[in-house]
Amino acid sequence: MATGIIQDKMGRPNGAEISTEDVSKNIKMPPELQKAYDRTVIAGMKVMFSKESHRVMLAEIQKPGPLGDRLGKGISGLMLLLFKESNKTMPPSVMIPAGVKLLMEAVDFLRKSGLEKPTNADIASGIQLMITTLLQKFGVAPDKLAQLLDQYSNQNIPAAPQPTGA
């Protein structure tokens, strides 16, 4: 099946699992926003891994419920917290890219620490929930977003590869 320009140039994961590196390669920040993006990612990592708040993150991870939901809610909350604490000087443009990156960092942490084994489906649902939550906080209701996405026919979506398991 023929693929589009984007997919042809898109970094592909080497194995079955989506890796942080593969996702990071596909985040293309414009130069003028690169520094703001870096700051946001680093600040988010500090919240997640700093001595003071790391146990808070661990407690959040160990909550019951689907892992994707926990990831999505946690990272979207983190992004909103950072936005608020920057007195809204943080460009909203970096929120979703930085959120994607931070979510993958959290996934990486879970894999390496052995606390959880996030699957690709967990990552996808987490990112979807994070984006939906952020858009909702900025005034785009989920049903409005669904209306937008409905403009795209499923026929335009390339067939997904069969999941090979985590």
Place this chain on the structure above:
Amino acid sequence: MIKKTYLSRSQTRAMLSEHPIGDPTGGPAYGEKNDPISAAISIGTMFLTGTEVLAGTASLMEGLSFAGAAVSLIGNVSGNKDLMKLGMAANIVGGLGQFAEYTMGETFGKSMGETFGYGANATNAGSATQALGQSAVQSQAPVQQAAAPSPVNAPSATPQALGPSNAPVPGLNTAPGGMPNGIPNMTDSVLVPSSVNQPWSPNAGTMGGPTLLGGPTPAPPGIIDQIKAGNYGQAISQAGTNAMDALKNNPTGAYVAAQTIGGVANWLSGKTDAELDALKANTGYANAKAQEVQAALDREKARRANLNASYGSVNAGFTVNPNAVVQQPWAQQPGLIAGARPA
């Protein structure tokens, strides 16, 4: 020398909630578990003004285009069609923020203003409502008018011109100007000031940096600062009652969040570039934490295994070879006199 550490008044107040005075059956020893992360997340539940929402949404959705390829990738690999659509939409149109620019135009057969609820009837758009209302009216202009080239957005004058191209559309967020059909550009200075899409200046202080919509207006103290100062009432009125309920019920969680976020705010404002660079260089930061947790998990597993094992099969974490021949040091080394004696 005895080192004494005194808590501040606000810290003491926060601690009192977890170790309540006069309640002998309160506190963590009696199963009262507070949840700091919920408080931290609740702090992020902000309430933006209508104008902020409008400007922020456009900018936020523009940001989606930067991560569009990554979102597509994840959707493609995981088989999540919503993510595929989202990534595709972001990539094809060059960012959903531009969708908002074309709100008044016919994009994908429907007014995006209607799609996002920012049509002429939108009432929460503050000062932007007037512009939007005007735009909504003008969007009824004939299509031929919409196709008229604009000096600013000429290459992307019509949605049709975008087509399936993946190329970024010039003119995005560049200068105030009219939309193809004479509609004010949503990214003009009224809605989105230049400060929104600019990298943070190192000189921009946490509290005095450029705000989302205004110029260098002095920003009020943040919620965290209010909480740190013990002004719960002020914080509640600032953030909204619902969002702060968790904080009222859980000031200890707020305290933990405040301790952490205080430093983060400095980073976000660009005050600690050196620290930022140092941490960026430390690529093993998260890995070290992961290994720390892994080691703790291993220790816990070993401890539980030992508890369940019989006395003779306790795993001490190392093995001993009982058949090993160990040289006795006193058998080899002569004494001082014997050693000094000539052979």
